[in-house]
Amino acid sequence: MASATELLEKVQQTFAAQYGLTFFLTDRNGTMLTSVEGGSNLCSMMLAEGTLEEMRNILRYDGRINRPFMYEISSGIHIMAAPVMNGADISHYLWAGVLVEEEAEFDAPADDHETVPVLHENNRREWLELADRIAEMTGLCLQESPAAPLADLSLDRFRKSVQQHEAATAELFSQVTEDGGEIEFMGIAEQTGEDTYTVTRIIGRAAEKLKGKQFIIGEGFLGRAALTEEPAYWEDIGRDRRSRIFSSLEQRPQLLFTDTAQMHDGGIAVLFGGSFAKKRASASTRTLMQMTSILTESSLMVEGLREENAQQLSRLTSLVEICRLMSSTPDPRRMILILLDISINLVEGPFSLILIKDSKNGKGKLITRGKYDGEVSQYIRSMMEQTRQLSQLPEDTDGEPYLLTLPNGQRAIECPLSYGDELQGILSVGIEDASKLDLQEHIAFLQTLSIIGGVSLQLAGQRETCIEEEKTEALHLAVQEMDEAVYERSKEAAELAAVTTTRLEFPEASARAVVRACQLSHYSVEFIRRIFPEGDTAAVMETGNAILQHHDIPHTDSMSVAGYIYALCTSYTKNERLEDAEALPQMDGEALDAFCSLVRTAHVSEVEFSLESGTETEDVQDIAEAVKHMDHLSPREQEVLALLAQGRNNQDIAEILYISAHTVKNHITKIFHKLDVSDRAGAISKVYRHLHKY
Incomplete structure (x- = not known):
């Protein structure tokens, strides 16, 4: 049987593999009792540079330390500590580090930066709760007589499953329910409706019949766990009606353990396990269930993080592909179809639609994909009112996506497609039941997508405009020949x-x-x-x-x-x-x-x-020199004014300076304001006054 210290070090190794942290245990005076487990080179470096002595100084105030806390050991770099309880007293401290704040600068090898866990405001509580649960598990390991089932649990196999991205939860449940143990089945139920939970994972006896079973919050033993979120042991329950979820089985369980685990997305899962033969839970079984609950929650958190990373990678890949597609096609309609397709598939919503104005004929178009349950004309009227006939961004949006309820009652994320202050159209993507975290991710992705879409549509319009301008110039030059x-x-x-x-x-x-x-x-x-x-x-x-x-x-x-x-x-x-x-x-x-x-x-x-003499080149040079003395104008405004004084129109200026005609117009407005004139003639007059002055 493994000793308490050996078992504790295995637990630390397991969590180190999951979270990229380094763990170690000290007594109340700061004396290190276990080896440093984990691969954080930054943490090891800081311990070698005197952090351990600083930690000992912190523990002088241990009378005030009765819950997990974070300590900033260097600028933007934190270490966690959690008290390990022995009954009602603190016996040890579990340390875990390091976590680095976003954008914090620290002196470490470049290849270490990617492996250091990141700390920001919205995950601080999550990290502290993790430290508390591991400290609780540490307390179990330090019991004077560790239970045989706990000591025999293969944490090495579980850790290997985590590291190899395999089904770590299934591996854990398989170990717990192996032949000869008191626990014959283990399962997880996840929330699938407002008040409904569904058994999504289960291993052991009668697993096939239990998977997919549903219960309501407050209903039966499992429903009670979902409601109270507290661990419980239910013994000798073979005839208890509260075990009705097992009624389809030939035999109901005699012993049932229930607990809850927090998911990465903030949801609560119900963990349960039990025995069809045993009516009472021994001390070792209770300890095993408590350890299994902590490891399961940790495993679910890691699964959530991996799934989130996979989704982020998928979305990043999609955005790169979108940029490639957008840059390769000058066809605005094809761009619209790409935007519709990408948005509905990645958000997994019921519909996506784009309301866009056609600059060629001044009319609007509504293009949809999926199922929009409502009167299209009603939606169009609503958007026309909000955007003043697609001429300006919706009020109070600042051009960013926003959540709203459409006239048909469906919820959607509305994304303005804009280029600067110029509205190109509106992308609307329907959403169904989604968590707060999912909504934030959807909005962030669609914001990026709408920016790409707005710029691409503007550039496509400019490409078409350039072709038309080339034809115009050719026909105009033909008139000169005639x-x-x-x-x-x-x-x-x-x-x-x-x-x-x-x-x-x-x-x-x-x-x-x-x-x-x-x-x-x-x-x-x-x-x-x-x-x-x-x-x-x-x-x-x-x-x-x-x-x-x-x-x-x-x-x-x-x-x-x-x-x-x-x-x-x-x-x-x-x-x-x-x-x-x-x-x-x-x-x-x-x-x-x-x-x-x-x-x-x-x-x-x-x-x-x-009346002016000299060549055209000299005139241009003189104008440019005069404008340079108008130092209350910005360098770009001076360039625009010089071209303006040469008789260039907005389109000419835009092409010469490689900016949009809209930007030229904005510069001209600012120039008029700074020169205190109302039109181009007044601005040119000011230039010629400077020309004669200098």
């Missing part, structure tokens, strides 16, 4: 349209359509519709041409303002007469005011610029 004068007029009209739409804060897609229509005004509407079938360019031209011909266009027409700006720009550049533009049917007073103000200011500016 008629230089027409080319110059269309170029000027496009520049006027770019500035006017910016002043009116047109949506980017609509502004591009107006500018493109002005550039290609020499072509027929039918030709443009064939070349750009998806966009609004042809519609802008059609509406604008009707206004130029003084046809009646309803003010409610979605293209009326865009077409009006096109008509203003093309009519003005034809004869350089503002009166021609003002004579058109007035569709929008604000648009007319913005255009007229621009033309008057631009005309004056052109006259002033024409």
Whole structure:
């Protein structure tokens, strides 16, 4: 039979293998009584450097130490201690270490960092509870006469199962129920409903008939354990009705032991075991059951940690795969299908759906996967109200995922798909019964997924935009070959349209359509519709041409303002007469005011610029030098302003500086504020004042 010290060291080795900690036992004065068990090199190094003496100093105050505690032995590095009880008195102290706070810096070999257990606020209590349970087990090992079944329990086999990632709980139960022992069956019941538990694991006699059996909290012996969460021994219960869960067996157990074990996800499992032959539990059996309960809880914790790590690895692998897929396809629809597929499968929810706006036609789309039990139109109305027609992020979300109940009563995690402050769409993933921990993991994963999705959709739109811009530029240059004068007029009209739409804060897609229509005004509407079938360019031209011909266009027409700006720009550049533009049917007073103000200011500016001498390169250099003296602007704002003063539009600036047009617009807004001007003309005027000054 193993001695108490030998048995204790085996227990320490077992838990060291499970948790990556180093364990040792001291008396009340700090004298070490067992060898140091565990592979934590950092802990061994700190013990060698004087930590043991510091621990002895702590134990001078052992009158105050009556429960497990953590001691910070160095910055961010902790060791645990738990009192070992002998009856009502403290006989020893169990030490376990070390745990390192997240982001703590410590001097240890690089390959040790991965094996050191991490301590953070939400697992501190879990670690202390573990130390308390192992201290309890240590007390059992230190009994003067260890029970034979406990000493004979092969902790080496159990530890090997843990290290090899095998079914350690099943190995433990097999040892406990081996032939000749007093315990004939061991099992675990896990919570599968609000009040329902199901036997999920069982080994021993009649295991096949008991697996899958259910009971309700408070019902029978097992239900009582789930309710009280306290260990209990039930003897001579062959005729007791509270053992009804065993009624399908030919014989009911005579002896039953029940206890509970905490799962890694915070849930409670019911542990039970018993005998069909023995009516009474001997002292050795009680000790064995107490030890088995502690080891089972430890094993379940390790299983939970491993499962969580496997899930995290799976999700990380999925995110890498998503990034690869997203980067390899320019098709927004395919991206949407990828987002739907990944989200519904990893969250294991009943449905996933994406509500997205189509920048080409200004309409919305709802694409779903799985089963959404409700009126789709009701959901769309709800989201349109929250996002103001998909134009802004839902209030109080800061662009992060959030949990909500949909109009149909189903619960879902809602994830904005955004790029900066620009909303691309909404990803909604249905969830069923999930623990608090699972919800946190789902939300964290979906937040990352939605960021990837939002950026990818934006980049896909930019790729499509680049293709359209290339076609536009090619057609525009073709006009130059045919008629230089027409080319110059269309170029000027496009520049006027770019500035006017910016002043009116047109949506980017609509502004591009107006500018493109002005550039290609020499072509027929039918030709443009064939070349750009998806966009609004042809519609802008059609509406604008009707206004130029003084046809009646309803003010409610979605293209009326865009077409009006096109008509203003093309009519003005034809004869350089503002009166021609003002004579058109007035569709929008604000648009007319913005255009007229621009033309008057631009005309004056052109006259002033024409008086400057020197080459274009010298002008650019002079402008850049003048802007550098405007030191209240950031370096990036200076770059934007210099290009602005050269007559570049937002898209030109974005391409030159490798930033988005949206970012350019933000910089311009800040420049206007810092220069105390209201438009581009005012900003350019400030540049030229500095130019003459320096």
